[in-house]
Amino acid sequence: MFEKLKKNLVISLLITAFIFFLFGVFTDFSSIIDSFKKFNWLLLPVLLFLSLGNYFVRFIKWEFYLRLLKIKIARLLSAKIFFSGLAMSASPAKMGEVLKSFLLKKIINEPISKTASIIFAERLTDLLSLTFLAIVGGLYFHYNNVLIYLTASFFIVLIIVISNRVIAEKIILLFTRLPLVKNQISNIKNLYESAYILLQPKALFSMLAVSIVSWFFECFGFYLILFNFEQSFSILWSTFVYAFSIIAGAVSMLPGGLGVTEGSLSLIMIKGGIPQVTAIATTIIIRTMTLWFAVILGLTVLFFLRKEYNNSLNKTRSKNG
Numbered sequence: 001m002f003e004k005l006k007k008n009l010v011i012s013l014l015i016t017a018f019i020f021f022l023f024g025v026f027t028d029f030s031s032i033i034d035s036f037k038k039f040n041w042l043l044l045p046v047l048l049f050l051s052l053g054n055y056f057v058r059f060i061k062w063e064f065y066l067r068l069l070k071i072k073i074a075r076l077l078s079a080k081i082f083f084s085g086l087a088m089s090a091s092p093a094k095m096g097e098v099l100k101s102f103l104l105k106k107i108i109n110e111p112i113s114k115t116a117s118i119i120f121a122e123r124l125t126d127l128l129s130l131t132f133l134a135i136v137g138g139l140y141f142h143y144n145n146v147l148i149y150l151t152a153s154f155f156i157v158l159i160i161v162i163s164n165r166v167i168a169e170k171i172i173l174l175f176t177r178l179p180l181v182k183n184q185i186s187n188i189k190n191l192y193e194s195a196y197i198l199l200q201p202k203a204l205f206s207m208l209a210v211s212i213v214s215w216f217f218e219c220f221g222f223y224l225i226l227f228n229f230e231q232s233f234s235i236l237w238s239t240f241v242y243a244f245s246i247i248a249g250a251v252s253m254l255p256g257g258l259g260v261t262e263g264s265l266s267l268i269m270i271k272g273g274i275p276q277v278t279a280i281a282t283t284i285i286i287r288t289m290t291l292w293f294a295v296i297l298g299l300t301v302l303f304f305l306r307k308e309y310n311n312s313l314n315k316t317r318s319k320n321g
Contacts, residue, residue, distance in 0.1 A: 011255060012090035012255045012256055012258060012295075015254075015255065015258045015259060016258060016292075019258060019259055019262050020284065023266075023280045023283075023284070027276055027277055027280055028277070031277040032277055032280055032281055032284075034277075035229070035277050035278055035280075035281035036281060038229065039225075039228060039229070039281070039285065040228050043224060043225070043228055044289075046221075046224065047221045047224065047225070047285075047286075047289040048289060048293060050217045050218060050220060050221040050224075051217070051218060051221065051289055051290050051293050051294065053214070053217040054214045054215065054217040054218050054290075055083065055086065055214075055294070055297075057210060057213055057214035057217070058082075058122070058126075058210075058211070058214045059079060059082050059083075060210060061122060061125065061207050061210050061211065061214070062078070062082045062100075062118070062122065063075070063078060064203075064206075064207060064210075065118040065121055065122070065198055065203075065207075066078060066118070068197060068198060068203060069114065069115070069117075069118070069194055069197065069198070071104070071108075071110055071114075071115065072108075073104075073108055077107070077108075080301055080304075080305045081100050081103045081104060081107070081305070082100065083297060083298060083301040084099065084100065084103060084298055084301045084302035084305050085097040085099050085100040085103075085298060086294040086295065086297055086298030086301075087099065087295055087298030087299045087301075087302050088298065089256060089291055089294040089295050089298065090255050090256035090258070090291060090295055091255055091256065097119050097122070097123075098112075098116055098119050099302075100115070100118075100119060101115040101116045101118070101119060103305070106309070107309060111187075111190065112187075113186075113187035113188075113190040113191050113194075114190055114191070114194050115194070116191055116194075117191050117192075117194035117195040117198055118194070118198065120195060120198075121195065121198040121199060121207070124155060124158070124159070124199070125204070125207045125208050125210075125211040126211050126215065127151065127155060127247065127250055128152070128155055128208055128211070129208055129211035129212040129214075129215050130215055130243045130246050130247050130250075131148060131151050131152045131155070131243075131247060132208075132212060133212065133215060133216070133219065133239050133240070133243035134148050134240055134243040134244040134247060135148055135149075135152065136236070136239075136240070137236050137237065137239050137240020137241075137243065137244075138240055138244070140236055140240075141236075141237060141240060143240065143244075147244075147247065147248060147251065148244065148247065151247055151251060159199055159204065162192070162195050162196060162199050163196070163199055163200070163201075165196070168192060168196070172185070172188060172189060172192060175188060215243065215246075216239065218242065218286075218290050219235075219238060219239040219242045219243060220235065220238075220239075221286065221289060221290070222238050222239075222241070222242040222282075222286050223235045223238035223239070225282050225285055225286055226238055226269075226274070226282060229274075229278050229281070229282060231274055231278065233272065233274075237272070241265065241268045241269065241272075242265070242286070244264065244268070245261045245264035245265040245268065246261060248260050248261060248264045249261030249264070256291050261287070262283050262287060265279070265282070265283045265286070265287075266279045266280055266283050269282065269283075
């Protein structure tokens with residue numbers, strides 16, 4: 001798992017470096033540097049605080065799901081595992097955050113087939129909340145984008161299927177005929193049972209509301225960067241642009257939505273009348289303050305958690321030895 005993490009991180013860094021290189025090719029490097037000089041760096045702590053706000057609100061959702069599945073774990077340890085998962089923010093659709101399930105298995109021996117449904121529910125409510133934010137903005141500004149509605153439709157159908165035991169059990173029965181998954185059918189059933197609990201209407205809608213709040217923090221951060229560059233766009237427009245771009249990146253299934261999210265952000269801003277150099281500078285700043293801040297924070301917490309776990313394991317072995 002940790003070797004895979006290193007590999008994904010290197011790939012993501014290379015893709016990011018290539019994207020920034022392309023930005024420089026199509027726009028004068030010196031102009032981008034000039035834009036950075038105009039940026040008020042006193043805004044940096046505010047942007048980091050907003051990103052942290054996103055993570056802490058999402059942690060509330062993580063805690064809620066753990067309690068719903070009756071998984072007993074100390075809150076501090078739970079927080080360490082949750083924030084360690086941010087190290088995988090640059091994975092496709094953030095599904096690499098299944099690292100949290102791996103850590104729960106290692107530390108408190110909870111089956112991955114049970115806890116993986118939490119990661120699924122997290123991503124589902126994240127994308128649904130972003131879709132909601134994008135639709136609200138899209139309707140207000142008369143953006144009739146097919147991607148937003150297709151994404152919403154797909155997830156609504158998925159929720160209906162999971163919530164209906166008859167349909168879900170028939171699909172699982174079909175899986176039993178496939179040689180590749182035949183031996184994993186008990187794990188699939190375990191995963192489904194957990195997902196069924198997490199996606200009941202009360203849990204779904206309450207966590208959807210929590211997700212809307214959490215992602216609005218980053219949307220507001222995006223708005224503040226535009227405001228800093230003296231771009232007079234509303235919070236609603238900024239929310240639409242940011243939410244739509246994150247969805248586009250997630251649907252692409254590229255690590256962290258790299259390339260697609262940056263391209264979408266820049267193109268919509270430019271089409272909206274923002275100068276190309278300012279759009280690119282804004283994109284670089286917001287992605288650094290959100291995606292890469294999450295990765296750095298996650299790696300830091302994971303480093304100390306792994307060290308703490310190994311020390312605890314060594315002490316136990318010494319006592320038993």
